[in-house]
Amino acid sequence: MGKIVERPETGKLFFDFRYAGKRCREQTALDNTPANRKKLETILKRLEAEITLGSFEYHKYFPNSPVAQKFTKQADVQKAREAHDTPLFKEFSQDWAGEMKIQWRQSHASTIEGTLKNYLNPYFGEKEVGHITKKDILEFRASLAKVTTRSKKSLSASRINKIMTPLRMILSEAANRYEFSSPYHGIKSLKVPRTDVEPFSIEEVRQIIDTVRPDFRNYYTIRFFTGMRTGEIDGLQWEHVDFPRRQILVRQALVEGRLEYTKNDGSFRTIEMSQMVVDALTNQKRATGNMNFVFCTRTGGHISHHNITKRVWYPLLSHLGLRKRRPYQTRHTAATLWLASGESPEWIARQMGHTTTEMLFRVYSRFVPNLTRQDGSAFERLLRQNFDTTSSKASELKQLSEVTHAQ
Template sequence: MGKIAERPETGKLFFDFRFGGKRCREQTALDNTPANRKKLENILKRIEAEITLGTFEYHKFFPNSPRAKEFTKQAELMRTREAHDTPLFSTFAADWLGEMNIQWRRSHASTVEGTLKNYLNPHFGEKEVGCITKKDILDFRASLAKVTTRSGKHLSASRINRIMTPLRMILSEAANRFEFSSPYHGIKSLRVPRTDVEPFGIDEVKQIIETVRADFRNYYTVRFFTGMRTGEIDGLQWDHVDFKRRQILVRQSLVQGRLEYTKNDGSFRTIEMSQPVMDALNDQKKATGNMEFVFCTRTGGPLNHNNVTKRVWYPLLRHLGLRKRRPYQTRHTAATLWLAAGENPEWIARQMGHTTTEMLFRVYSRYVPNLTRRDGSAFERLLLTEFDAKTDPSKESD
């Protein structure tokens, strides 16, 4: 156990403790007074606690000490020795991807594969996974901010974070397996600006449904009044439409041309059909009832959402003079229309596939000013009532 002692020749206090198998004495400029002793004893407690936890860094407490340089050099040599026992980043990443594939949807695995191929392996592939430093990571992230897309725009903070996530996971797993400290520790994700939803008003919805080409009228009616995601409606099959109970069973999603499990467990849900949706699906059954998919091509195959967006959706918005918005805004529209109609928020959350109502109030409430009377009007009425009663005796109760 360390101690605080006095040098007789100077009367100054010094630290006396053991670290790394060596006795360490570090001089201070403080006189031997009770206050100074207490101050240094508290520092010594911190030092010993960090030594016990294995987090002590000599140079942080004694930056000018020769011992600091000695211990820092030893730590670097030790880390380098350990790092050289680790595989190349590209090799370890390939093994890690193979192990993780079984847990992921095919679309997510494909995205991670693309991130490794296009970004991570070109930069880190030939480095030993244990030799990658925090500076390497930060330099890489800074380089991503300079990358431009085909449209000439820089990568967004959200996109950069998605690229960095597999890197963080790979380094964390490697650190656990090869027993070194992950260099990613302490690096926070970039702050992502909040994006605003842009739902359509009921008049705009009516205009779109009345104007869209006839073979897509039922499709957009169902999109606007169920809040289904693109993959969910494109992957909807007649087996999952229950006309008797007036329900749509969301059990799968079309992702990159393949049917997969829903986005998450909450998305596995049952949607109640309103009358417009019921009518649209009954009408659609006349056209595609003998096919597997509810909305499909002439040959019965599933729709390609990119083609539909480019050839039907965007031209329609331009024709109507409406602001260009992604088809996903039909989902936001369903939520705001339900809220504006006064539907129970818990019921709406279930229809949307949300496990709680938190997102509903956080994302959509501003489009419905009187939702749960949170616009201040109830408070204003209370004040008016109370002040009127006090200023007008005729309004006071007997």
């Protein structure tokens, strides 16, 4: 229950009451007299009655109070929510995508548009963003697990997470703008099983390069010994090949038939060319040196990696009796061969376009012992050299002691 209290330092009266679970104190300009106190107590009773009935409006009693502004804003938001005054998901998501598009690569924007069109809007489109619940989100995610692809396979956990990501971002932004708690809070991504990389051995690399069609020998030599991503090598242009410095400047990638800037800042890098890569590019320049793209069609257009994979790569692996692996494994192969040769991990990370060595050690370290035969033997040599020397010295001292005693 509230009360009227005198402020000792001024002798003025003030209201002391509780509202919305908080203690509120509002100063008046009235002196502490019986008449003024009775007047304020009457107002306090009416104020508390309105609080009980739920009709109290703070700003009507205390219009100049900073606290009033806070409670009024909260009340307006609540009223808007109760009056269904938040936009439909399909409208808000369209505005959100339009605002975000300027910072996305074209390929990413296309992916988001496809996700909205095929998954999010059909399910949430007619719901107001302020009325989507956690239960709605979990039910939607569960429904994705029942979706099958053209190849009759269920969506993977990784694919489901990618569909859910823009939903999380949209609801988070809507929550910030309309001041409600995001229903996505506390929902974790599905656990994605780790997939092993399957690099080729140096013997398999030699087989592939020696056997592949002559017009693709340079292409796969560069893939195996630079670690370039598919889009990076397919989008490589001669202006980014620096023969004098023996460097390849990775500045762009071919994504869905369009040249776009690199995947991230780390991908924007300089690759040092080995002699085999220099030789391969020198040979290639004789064939396509008058074109823009290093590897291109007869008319100078960009190549189609889907077509090359289907018509060249997989038939070649089948012909050689090698296990079927995606062309991207050429990038993993480059990393494991560099590690096996003893190159600096920091240098390898830069070549690969990684900002740190963390991924390098996490993904590739298990292949190093198999390639270098250094599975603990270096440590064994250290122990043997030190402890064998110590044992030898102990033996010499023992022999010297025996000779001394004999004398």
